[in-house]
Amino acid sequence: MNVNSHQVLGLTNYRNLHMLGDLPHRALQSLAETYGPIMSCPTIVVSSPQAAELFLKTHDTIFASRPKFQFASTWLMVNGFDWRNARKICTLQLLTASKIESFAPMRKEEVGLMVQSLKSSISIRLLEIGETLTKLFHFQTKIFSSIIYVLRNGLARRMKKVSRALDIVLENIIKEHENIPSGQQDRQMDFIDMLLSLMNQPMNPNDEHAYILDRTKIKAIIIDMISGAYDTSAATIEWTFSELLRHPRVVKQVQVELEGVVGMNRMVEETDLANLTYLDMVVKESLRLHPIGPLLAPHESMEGIELNGYYVPKKSRIIINVWAIGRDPYVWSNNVEEFYPERFINSNIDLKGRDFQLIPFGSGRRGCPGIHLGLTTIKYVIAQLLHCFHWALPSGMLPNDLDMTKKFGLSMRRAKHLYAMPTYRLLN
Numbered sequence: 001m002n003v004n005s006h007q008v009l010g011l012t013n014y015r016n017l018h019m020l021g022d023l024p025h026r027a028l029q030s031l032a033e034t035y036g037p038i039m040s041c042p043t044i045v046v047s048s049p050q051a052a053e054l055f056l057k058t059h060d061t062i063f064a065s066r067p068k069f070q071f072a073s074t075w076l077m078v079n080g081f082d083w084r085n086a087r088k089i090c091t092l093q094l095l096t097a098s099k100i101e102s103f104a105p106m107r108k109e110e111v112g113l114m115v116q117s118l119k120s121s122i123s124i125r126l127l128e129i130g131e132t133l134t135k136l137f138h139f140q141t142k143i144f145s146s147i148i149y150v151l152r153n154g155l156a157r158r159m160k161k162v163s164r165a166l167d168i169v170l171e172n173i174i175k176e177h178e179n180i181p182s183g184q185q186d187r188q189m190d191f192i193d194m195l196l197s198l199m200n201q202p203m204n205p206n207d208e209h210a211y212i213l214d215r216t217k218i219k220a221i222i223i224d225m226i227s228g229a230y231d232t233s234a235a236t237i238e239w240t241f242s243e244l245l246r247h248p249r250v251v252k253q254v255q256v257e258l259e260g261v262v263g264m265n266r267m268v269e270e271t272d273l274a275n276l277t278y279l280d281m282v283v284k285e286s287l288r289l290h291p292i293g294p295l296l297a298p299h300e301s302m303e304g305i306e307l308n309g310y311y312v313p314k315k316s317r318i319i320i321n322v323w324a325i326g327r328d329p330y331v332w333s334n335n336v337e338e339f340y341p342e343r344f345i346n347s348n349i350d351l352k353g354r355d356f357q358l359i360p361f362g363s364g365r366r367g368c369p370g371i372h373l374g375l376t377t378i379k380y381v382i383a384q385l386l387h388c389f390h391w392a393l394p395s396g397m398l399p400n401d402l403d404m405t406k407k408f409g410l411s412m413r414r415a416k417h418l419y420a421m422p423t424y425r426l427l428n
């Protein structure tokens with residue numbers, strides 16, 4: 001890697017990230033302009049693609065841990081969560097391409113119901129997009145809403161009480177899956193069924209110390225998956241929609257592509273997605289400007305290491321400012337703030353974490369294991385909404401009037417609700 005240490009390393013003295021205000025990714029971007037693409041003390045802030053590659057690829061083994069400062073991670077630690085084995089189960093058993101494909105009928109049914117409900121509500125009211133998506137994603141998260149409440153309210157000082165509450169919720173979920181009423185046994189398997197089917201079997205039968213998935217570990221994996229998956233796809237769709245409402249030219253282009261690939265007589269199928277190349281660029285551009293985790297999830301060094309002449313101690317916290325990397329004018333040219341999907345024409349950049357200028361799903365050992373499911377869901381929902389409906393802003397509002405203020409949180413959502421008016425456009 002061709003990185004000059006003066007270009008890459010610079011130190012600043014930010015001891016407390018709360019001093020950075022409501023939008024820390026933005027404040028950190030300004031600091032990086034002064035102090036350079038790696039800032040440290042005691043948290044190291046990374047703000048360029050080359051520096052991100054240094055931490056997430058070159059020295060990935062050192063920086064693959066996570067700090068234990070959130071309730072979810074503390075709870076996972078207390079319950080003996082082992083991220084390496086949990087990831088193996090996620091990537092080899094739960095989130096494989098074939099498993100995700102096996103859920104396609106479920107997604108089709110839910111998206112179909114959403115289109116029907118939008119068709120019937122058109123004449124009545126302006127739609128709040130976030131609310132519509134929350135309803136859509138309810139099918140994936142309905143058993144989880146009480147868990148999210150517990151996670152969000154789980155301050156460390158109430159740890160014991162909250163842990164008990166969490167355990168009761170998780171036990172109920174597991175029991176519901178263990179005691180399926182007769183007549184429903186041949187229903188579609190979900191994530192919990194799959195985890196239960198792996199319970200008490202060694203992951204590697206040839207290894208006597210092999211990892212065995214027990215009830216406690218299953219609960220920990222459920223919590224890990226929920227913390228990673230909750231809100232992320234819905235928030236990305238909402239941001240993409242916001243940009244589309246501000247750019248009618250881009251909407252027209254996506255609809256022309258959909259007319260060519262799908263035609264006007266039927267709805268979109270997931271198998272169409274591979275042929276929707278312009279839509280793919282739209283989603284990349286949206287994730288460049290609006291990464292749901294603008295600072296990824298924090299990483300932590302597992303041992304001390306010297307990087308380009310600077311010593312990074314063990315247990316340093318690493319923050320990768322993906323938001324700033326997506327707006328780096330040296331990478332993306334001068335129109336960084338513009339929503340311009342065409343920048344990806346003839347470009348090989350993908351979202352898999354190999355191209356460090358675009359890493360909204362992270363990269364390396366702790367990169368998002370749900371990327372394939374996330375992207376399939378996002379593209380399918382956006383394609384269906386744009387294919388089935390024309391979308392207009394509330395009367396009197398111009399595209400540039402749309403408020404794009406962000407709210408920093410578990411995932412970065414819009415600060416204000418997004419309203420739009422759909423009109424059905426298919427021929428049947």
Ligand code: HEM
Binds near residue numbers: 233293373378
């Ligand atoms: C648009 C959708 C999504 C986005 C943008 C997204 C983004 C991310 C990011 C940025 C990370 C942290 C990566 C890092 O620190 O290097 C992450 C981790 C994670 N994501 Fe996703 N995610 C999405 C969807 C999903 C889905 C659908 C699932 C599961 C069904 C999922 C499960 C996880 C898990 C379990 C982790 C923790 C991985 C670890 O710590 O080893 N994500 N995701």
